[in-house]
Amino acid sequence: MWENFGFEFVNYYFIPGLVLGCIYALGAIGITLTFGILRFANFAHGEIMMTGAFLTWTFLEISNIFLGFYMHPLIACTPAIFIAIFLALSVDRYFYKPFRDSPTIIIVMASFGMMLIIRSLVQVIWGPNQITFVKGIAKPNSYLKDFSSSMDMMLLVPSKHLFIILGTIIIMLAFNYMLTSTRIGKAMRAVSDSPDLAKVTGIDVEQVIRATWIVGGFCAVMAGVFMAMDTQFIMSTMGFRMLLPMFAAAILGGIGRPFGAVLGGLVIGFAEELSAYPWFGNGPLLSPGYKSGVAFSILVLMLVFRPSGILKGRVF
């Protein structure tokens, strides 16, 4: 039935791959930043993502009660971002800071514990059930459909995907500006390269760490909200499900390289979706049941042949 469309590849493989890649990329930024600056794998990152999505849902419901209509999730997520960043900063202050000078494995375990604590708290507050984020079926954006069909093409992209792709591009541009042109961004890069050297040149390392949590938390909440907009439901395990692909993206791009994380996220998103395309013959190239395996085969190959990642990150 797809022959009528012609644009099957773009609509059902390329764009979903791009959307998934954007979500992975945003999540992986936070992981690679904490890895680069604080030098540990933050297992609680997925839970910040998930908490952000739950808070956004709460504000959506509040707006429905007091204003009588549902705000757009991208508006409702603003207060959620502040709360989630506050959560990330408090976790750092009370659970990670005491271990700052301990061996890395201790702080990794602390983050693992935080992951379980945050998820359980969310389950206590919002319950273990799935919650509907946005009801119903998202039809393709009709303006884009008409516009593309007037040019003999057929682009079927739901509006939610346009928001996700455009939103990610805007966040990336802002992030790029921050890292290359602001004082704090330059300080972050300096601490990432060498914390000791940065300290002796007078950079306030604790301030840089706070900035890291703020940027990482912001990206995590946006990834969580984008994911909730895409799947249209939220549940307490959604962050954990995303954690492994996000780690894969961070390592693939090069640990401590934010743009590598973006690249890695996109590569993994595309690889997962495109592996099921019928490149040869009629059947899928690889059974979609092995989708996750694709991401991890790439990861294993990278670790074996180029452990520094695409953009020459740190090797541990």
Added chain:
Amino acid sequence: MKKIILTGIASAALAVSASAEVKVGNPMAVTGPIPDLVAPMLLAVDLAEKHVNEQGGLFADGQKYTIVRADSGCDPTAAVDAVTKLVNVEQVSAIIGPVCSGATIAQAQSVTMPAGVVTLSVSASSPAISSLESGTDLVFRTAASDAFQGKALAELAIANGIMDLAISYANDDYNAAIAAVFASNYEILGGTITANEAHEPDKSSYRSEVATLGADTNNLALFAYYGSSGITILRNSLETGAFDLFFGADGMAAQEVIDQIGAENLGNAFFTTSTSDQTTNAFGAWKAAADAANVPAADPFVPNSYDAAFMMALAIEKLGSGDRAGIASALRAIANGPGEVILPGEFAKAKAILAAGGSIHYVGASGPQDFFNNGDVAGFFSKNTVVDGAWKAEIIK
């Protein structure tokens, strides 16, 4: 030396607590991909516990029948952890649960069978469980095997004029098994399967899967748990127009599916579930008790859950102790008869008959509950369609 004394004190403490109550472990998928389906099942298990304790408790001295609940999360690893704790720390006499097939198989193989503890699952329906053990007689279930349900579903599909379809199933013990049974029966009945692919649960998008599967047909046989992949596949199929007719089995018939997708989009969807013959006396007795306690009597696997918890109490009463070794044969004795018929809720009556040396034959809310040699039972299935924004069940004979 100190250690020995401590262990001695600990085991003495255990012995004291054991004399006051009999503990039965109840791992259930409280969290995980199907919490909405499990919530009423928990109520049913609690109701059976309440009935037993209100009607005199266990044995002549009225010991308490205690259900110790744990979360098996519909996940093999979580189930093994939860049941290990129940068996080794709580020292339960037997296990009622887990809900999901993968979890049931995993905990039976790694924990309960080596420990000699009986598992009585409330809803695990994978055909693989029928041949799980040979000669140990430790795994039972109160839900019918999907070897029957897969066949019923194939017949239903043909009867509805669905002659070609694509199959998508989640890669786990339950869904893969029922998909295989369905596929072979459907082809025997003359249907054409245009594509048959596994999918990995818990992904955020299945657009490429449905695009590949939907190339040659508009009908999708979907075997998945609603929370891990089912709803997303339905949504992606409808959004991309890949499929417009859906059907499948137990894991999908939850209210959450209607709430999220919208009843208006599910006019062409039906799912079979395990159900009970609602015309029997046993179901009538169960319904009266369940209604009084505000338990949804006819929800999927809810009567099966009650039957499991109630039969376990009858078996322990028959055995006269919480001894793990005797439970399997006691369970067969009270379930397969012969003896006086006991209906759901009639614990005091059963207790009196057993005390007088008589024998009983339990007839359950969900069916006769006579165990076959492999611990399976027969069952009924219903076809669920969306009517006025909720699932409506209709029994298939």
